Amino acid sequence: MDIVMDAQALNAFLERDFPQVAEDHRVESVGPGRLVARLRVNDRHLRPGGTVGGPSIFALADVAIYCAILSRIGPVALAVTTNATVDFMRKPAAGRDLLAECRILKLGRSLAVVEALIFSDGEDEPAARCSMTYSIPPKRPQNSAL
Amino acid sequence: MDIVMDAQALNAFLERDFPQVAEDHRVESVGPGRLVARLRVNDRHLRPGGTVGGPSIFALADVAIYCAILSRIGPVALAVTTNATVDFMRKPAAGRDLLAECRILKLGRSLAVVEALIFSDGEDEPAARCSMTYSIPPKRPQNSAL
Amino acid sequence: MDIVMDAQALNAFLERDFPQVAEDHRVESVGPGRLVARLRVNDRHLRPGGTVGGPSIFALADVAIYCAILSRIGPVALAVTTNATVDFMRKPAAGRDLLAECRILKLGRSLAVVEALIFSDGEDEPAARCSMTYSIPPKRPQNSAL
Amino acid sequence: MDIVMDAQALNAFLERDFPQVAEDHRVESVGPGRLVARLRVNDRHLRPGGTVGGPSIFALADVAIYCAILSRIGPVALAVTTNATVDFMRKPAAGRDLLAECRILKLGRSLAVVEALIFSDGEDEPAARCSMTYSIPPKRPQNSAL
Numbered sequence: 001m002d003i004v005m006d007a008q009a010l011n012a013f014l015e016r017d018f019p020q021v022a023e024d025h026r027v028e029s030v031g032p033g034r035l036v037a038r039l040r041v042n043d044r045h046l047r048p049g050g051t052v053g054g055p056s057i058f059a060l061a062d063v064a065i066y067c068a069i070l071s072r073i074g075p076v077a078l079a080v081t082t083n084a085t086v087d088f089m090r091k092p093a094a095g096r097d098l099l100a101e102c103r104i105l106k107l108g109r110s111l112a113v114v115e116a117l118i119f120s121d122g123e124d125e126p127a128a129r130c131s132m133t134y135s136i137p138p139k140r141p142q143n144s145a146l
Numbered sequence: 147m148d149i150v151m152d153a154q155a156l157n158a159f160l161e162r163d164f165p166q167v168a169e170d171h172r173v174e175s176v177g178p179g180r181l182v183a184r185l186r187v188n189d190r191h192l193r194p195g196g197t198v199g200g201p202s203i204f205a206l207a208d209v210a211i212y213c214a215i216l217s218r219i220g221p222v223a224l225a226v227t228t229n230a231t232v233d234f235m236r237k238p239a240a241g242r243d244l245l246a247e248c249r250i251l252k253l254g255r256s257l258a259v260v261e262a263l264i265f266s267d268g269e270d271e272p273a274a275r276c277s278m279t280y281s282i283p284p285k286r287p288q289n290s291a292l
Numbered sequence: 293m294d295i296v297m298d299a300q301a302l303n304a305f306l307e308r309d310f311p312q313v314a315e316d317h318r319v320e321s322v323g324p325g326r327l328v329a330r331l332r333v334n335d336r337h338l339r340p341g342g343t344v345g346g347p348s349i350f351a352l353a354d355v356a357i358y359c360a361i362l363s364r365i366g367p368v369a370l371a372v373t374t375n376a377t378v379d380f381m382r383k384p385a386a387g388r389d390l391l392a393e394c395r396i397l398k399l400g401r402s403l404a405v406v407e408a409l410i411f412s413d414g415e416d417e418p419a420a421r422c423s424m425t426y427s428i429p430p431k432r433p434q435n436s437a438l
Numbered sequence: 439m440d441i442v443m444d445a446q447a448l449n450a451f452l453e454r455d456f457p458q459v460a461e462d463h464r465v466e467s468v469g470p471g472r473l474v475a476r477l478r479v480n481d482r483h484l485r486p487g488g489t490v491g492g493p494s495i496f497a498l499a500d501v502a503i504y505c506a507i508l509s510r511i512g513p514v515a516l517a518v519t520t521n522a523t524v525d526f527m528r529k530p531a532a533g534r535d536l537l538a539e540c541r542i543l544k545l546g547r548s549l550a551v552v553e554a555l556i557f558s559d560g561e562d563e564p565a566a567r568c569s570m571t572y573s574i575p576p577k578r579p580q581n582s583a584l
Contacts, residue, residue, distance in 0.1 A: 377569070379543070379544075379571065381544040381551055382544065397525070397564060398525075398527040398528065398563075405525045417544075423525060423567065
């Protein structure tokens with residue numbers, strides 16, 4: 001149940017290994033089984049009408065959920081999404097960042113299930129709900145290649 | 147945001163309109179945007195090994211989520227599930243009832259999204275997570291036929 | 293790519309290990325990466341209005357997909373569903389059996405993904421679409437390092 | 439069942455209304471209930487290791503499914519995704535475009551369900567499977583009561 005990577009460590013990991021992702025996404029806080037990440041919204045994320053499009057919401061959920069898992073198991077670059085479901089419920093507010101609030105529902109040896117609610121910054125009702133399953137590669141004696 | 151059907155009203159509705167469902171399922175409590183329902187587990191629900199099978203978990207989530215919506219909009223028998231996703235995360239504990247804890251994420255004019263976590267009675271960690279979208283038929287001036 | 297259990301072998305397996313399931317469900321045919329199963333609809337499956345309810349559709353998809361996997365890997369009783377998604381698209385025709393037409397999309401060492409379209413017998417358009425992920429337990433004694 | 443927008447009309451629509459999307463995505467062909475779209479993969483879509491990331495796969499499925507619906511109902515810009523599920527099954531081949539092969543499963547008055555299989559160009563086995571539900575806004579002038 002220990003946190004092995006905090007927000008600072010996760011942001012440093014993103015900047016080094018996923019520099020394109022790190023441009024727009026930032027881990028805000030990490031707690032026991034919880035993580036909040038932010039998408040700094042800019043023109044690239046907007047659809048006609050000025051709201052953030054579905055793919056940008058998916059991308060935020062993906063990085064937030066990945067980081068939630070890494071916060072517990074460390075920088076296992078090979079963890080991969082096997083399943084994702086998203087319910088798009090409300091149009092995001094125009095001109096606002098998006099926040100993903102993640103909750104780890106299961107962290108097993110080989111599968112993790114994490115849920116994220118996506119909010120426009122300052123709003124009470126979620127724009128979207130997402131859950132993802134990640135497959136975690138088996139641990140090896142020396143993991144040096146990673 | 148008002149509760150228009152409480153647990154007693156929902157159970158009476160199930161007994162009258164869905165007697166087969168009412169045999170095993172019971173609404174335990176209703177709160178603002180929340181509902182808890184119980185599956186009284188018996189031999190019919192069990193798979194080899196003595197745990198409740200996936201279809202029984204799905205059926206509990208379905209009736210709980212349906213009732214969560216009715217608690218807010220009244221006995222609209224024609225609301226139908228259009229989409230369901232389930233993550234099965236832990237084997238239910240043998241010989242225990244199952245509880246579904248629902249949370250309404252969206253209740254729009256035509257679509258509702260509700261999530262349920264499924265627990266073995268007495269356990270802290272969920273056996274399953276489910277979300278469903280319901281399509282709500284448009285309201286008509288006089289709804290007497292329903 | 294070989295079929296290791298045909299329809300007859302799968303039905304015998306269901307009757308022995310899942311007798312309650314075998315009462316209503318039957319594998320009709322097995323081909324390379326394909327399987328068709330039937331739900332013999334009776335009163336127990338019907339909702340008010342005379343159509344088959346969502347949980348019965350889910351149960352048919354579950355047994356059909358499970359058998360599709362077993363047709364390729366043999367009677368691994370411990371394969372378990374980890375994720376299921378269902379789109380309910382059309383009301384099943386009253387008084388008709390349901391057929392599940394499965395297609396194996398992935399059969400990996402530890403995860404399988406199978407899709408099923410559910411039809412009312414004799415109809416061209418699907419009542420529902422379902423996909424499930426199954427977790428397949430690691431093989432055996434010799435594999436002790438995992 | 440008529441096709442009201444062909445590949446050329448859909449690409450012109452994307453270029454005008456979604457210029458950022460049109461940079462990378464292109465409708466290849468449209469048939470009855472079918473559509474194929476291409477993601478022209480470039481460095482922006484790649485994750486460490488040189489394969490296309492999940493968000494780019496999601497984005498391709500989203501635009502392909504949207505265009506599949508428009509091919510039948512015309513340029514209804516307000517159709518919105520309400521639900522999406524993705525199974526990520528195989529790592530895309532490095533340095534190849536991705537193709538989305540869509541099949542319309544339901545096109546109702548208010549909801550459409552479309553499925554897409556995602557392939558690396560030249561591969562036989564899908565990298566991912568996706569299904570999405572779109573909500574179609576009610577048609578207007580005559581339908582003022584809604």
